[in-house]
Amino acid sequence: MRRAALAATMALVLAYLVFPILIVVPLSFSSAKFLSFPPPGVSTQWYAAFFGSDAWLSAAWTSIWVASGVTVLAVLLGTPAAIGLHRGRFPGRGVVRALFLSPLIVPGIIVAIGTYFVYARFGLVGRPIALVLAHTCIAVPFVVINVGAALHGVDRRLEQAAQNLGASPFATFWQVTLPLIRPGIFAGAVFAFITSFDELLIALFLSGSTAVTLPRRMFDQIRFDIDPTIAAVSAMLIFTTTGLMLSAELARRRAERRRTRSVPSLAS
Amino acid sequence: MHRDGPFLLLAAPLILFLCAFYAYPVAAMLLASLHPPAWSFAEFVGLAGSHVFWRVMEVTGEISLIVTLVCLLLAWPLAYGMARLPAARANLLMVLVLVPFWTSILVRTYAWMALLGRRGIINNLLLWSGLIPRPLTLLNTRFSVCVAMVHVLLPFMVLPIYATLRGLDWRLARAADSLGATPWGTLRQIVLPLSLPGTAAGVIFVFVLAIGFYITPVLVGGPSDVMISILINDEVGVLNWPIAAAMAAVLLAVVLLMLGIFARVVGVERIARGAP
Numbered sequence: 001m002r003r004a005a006l007a008a009t010m011a012l013v014l015a016y017l018v019f020p021i022l023i024v025v026p027l028s029f030s031s032a033k034f035l036s037f038p039p040p041g042v043s044t045q046w047y048a049a050f051f052g053s054d055a056w057l058s059a060a061w062t063s064i065w066v067a068s069g070v071t072v073l074a075v076l077l078g079t080p081a082a083i084g085l086h087r088g089r090f091p092g093r094g095v096v097r098a099l100f101l102s103p104l105i106v107p108g109i110i111v112a113i114g115t116y117f118v119y120a121r122f123g124l125v126g127r128p129i130a131l132v133l134a135h136t137c138i139a140v141p142f143v144v145i146n147v148g149a150a151l152h153g154v155d156r157r158l159e160q161a162a163q164n165l166g167a168s169p170f171a172t173f174w175q176v177t178l179p180l181i182r183p184g185i186f187a188g189a190v191f192a193f194i195t196s197f198d199e200l201l202i203a204l205f206l207s208g209s210t211a212v213t214l215p216r217r218m219f220d221q222i223r224f225d226i227d228p229t230i231a232a233v234s235a236m237l238i239f240t241t242t243g244l245m246l247s248a249e250l251a252r253r254r255a256e257r258r259r260t261r262s263v264p265s266l267a268s
Numbered sequence: 269m270h271r272d273g274p275f276l277l278l279a280a281p282l283i284l285f286l287c288a289f290y291a292y293p294v295a296a297m298l299l300a301s302l303h304p305p306a307w308s309f310a311e312f313v314g315l316a317g318s319h320v321f322w323r324v325m326e327v328t329g330e331i332s333l334i335v336t337l338v339c340l341l342l343a344w345p346l347a348y349g350m351a352r353l354p355a356a357r358a359n360l361l362m363v364l365v366l367v368p369f370w371t372s373i374l375v376r377t378y379a380w381m382a383l384l385g386r387r388g389i390i391n392n393l394l395l396w397s398g399l400i401p402r403p404l405t406l407l408n409t410r411f412s413v414c415v416a417m418v419h420v421l422l423p424f425m426v427l428p429i430y431a432t433l434r435g436l437d438w439r440l441a442r443a444a445d446s447l448g449a450t451p452w453g454t455l456r457q458i459v460l461p462l463s464l465p466g467t468a469a470g471v472i473f474v475f476v477l478a479i480g481f482y483i484t485p486v487l488v489g490g491p492s493d494v495m496i497s498i499l500i501n502d503e504v505g506v507l508n509w510p511i512a513a514a515m516a517a518v519l520l521a522v523v524l525l526m527l528g529i530f531a532r533v534v535g536v537e538r539i540a541r542g543a544p
Contacts, residue, residue: 007349013345021375024378024379077281099291103286105527110516113297113500113501114298115294200373222378245370
């Protein structure tokens with residue numbers, strides 16, 4: 001009885017979480033001009049509308065380019081930083097850590113207007129590079145966290161063994177540490193990409209009219225008029241993020257299996 | 269220091285990057301509230317006497333509290349149930365929590381607009397079933413903003429609670445059971461206190477994120493549900509930087525105060541670990 005009540009509560013909460021997302025998919029295939037459910041007929045016209053519109057396509061390209069730039073920059077800056085933070089015992093380490101993680105906690109509107117306030121003076125508004133720089137700041141904590149977690153799982157004796165056998169610090173990193181933390185870097189990269197790809201608040205201020213991202217265009221369209229093109233875009237976004245997320249999760253699990261299989265004697 | 273120099277060097281590029289492109293801009297913007305170079309607290313005095321500002325802070329606090337409480341009530345049973353399942357099955361359910369977590373807030377808010385609108389799915393179903401004669405006003409109300417915000421923030425509550433419950437030593441609960449505790453007694457005296465760190469992390473995360481929310485209240489909130497981020501955005505829109513900066517400073521102070529209290533109670537390490 002109590003079990004049934006718990007199971008029913010869980011089912012309801014999960015349905016509440018998932019149902020609104022599932023509903024977007026049939027809406028995107030609706031033949032109606034307005035949102036109506038159930039859709040009167042099936043059509044791919046809203047996908048055609050998306051792929052036939054220069055404004056939508058250029059927004060999608062801007063988002064992909066910006067998110068790719070953010071991913072590269074966040075990984076290149078975040079990976080060494082995570083190693084320094086995790087391995088070093090330098091003074092002020094707590095302050096540095098707070099700086100690295102604070103973009104997760106400072107409200108988005110504050111980062112958005114702060115960057116706008118200063119970037120505007122340098123004429124960066126409306127240029128994709130402004131979005132790359134600002135998005136990297138809010139995406140990099142995910143790289144630092146994921147690489148830090150991966151480093152936590154690295155058996156230091158493997159690195160010591162390599163150095164005892166004559167490997168330079170660089171060779172040790174490249175051939176021992178890096179392969180072990182690669183899943184953490186990959187997960188951090190996926191999170192960084194999604195963070196930038198979905199970001200709206202900073203884009204509202206920094207895109208201007210010349211670097212409009214996908215979320216920015218969606219927001220403008222939703223405020224102006226809800227037409228089912230948004231549903232088609234949303235459905236594609238749901239598939240993309242879910243796919244990316246699952247690939248990160250699979251990579252993490254594969255790495256976990258490989259690690260536990262390859263060093264059983266050291267682990268025991 | 270000699271040994272740790274290289275480690276500091278590894279972190280240096282990111283430190284410089286964040287200082288230049290994030291910390292300095294935010295600090296410069298916040299300083300604009302003090303009217304440099306004349307320096308005055310006039311904006312903060314003005315805010316303290318502003319009826320609109322206090323009303324918006326009140327609404328922001330109200331909505332954030334409701335959202336946090338509802339998230340807690342929904343997340344706890346789900347996390348508890350998942351923690352009692354075998355790991356493989358719990359992981360499967362976890363996908364159902366993580367897919368919405370990683371779906372853009374904009375997409376999720378749009379989905380709620382499609383559900384709750386005048387010609388939305390819920391109204392259509394109710395009309396079709398004959399339960400109501402004309403469409404209900406569900407969208408752009410306090411109800412819709414809370415439902416959509418809870419939906420967006422719920423995973424932030426489920427994840428830390430689930431993590432602590434999964435790591436909990438369930439032998440303690442079994443020991444209590446075998447010593448004659450009622451199921452409710454075990455839950456209240458063993459499981460709830462041990463789950464406190466994760467639960468506190470979830471509560472603080474959801475509350476702190478909720479008070480800074482912009483997208484959801486702007487799209488599905490009612491005309492009186494103006495939250496502080498919306499007000500800040502509007503002031504920047506008319507280039508009233510000192511007032512916008514002063515309000516941003518107050519918002520940031522509230523967030524840091526909440527985190528400070530939380531760090532005292534639960535420990536800073538947990539904040540970092542609870543982060544998604």
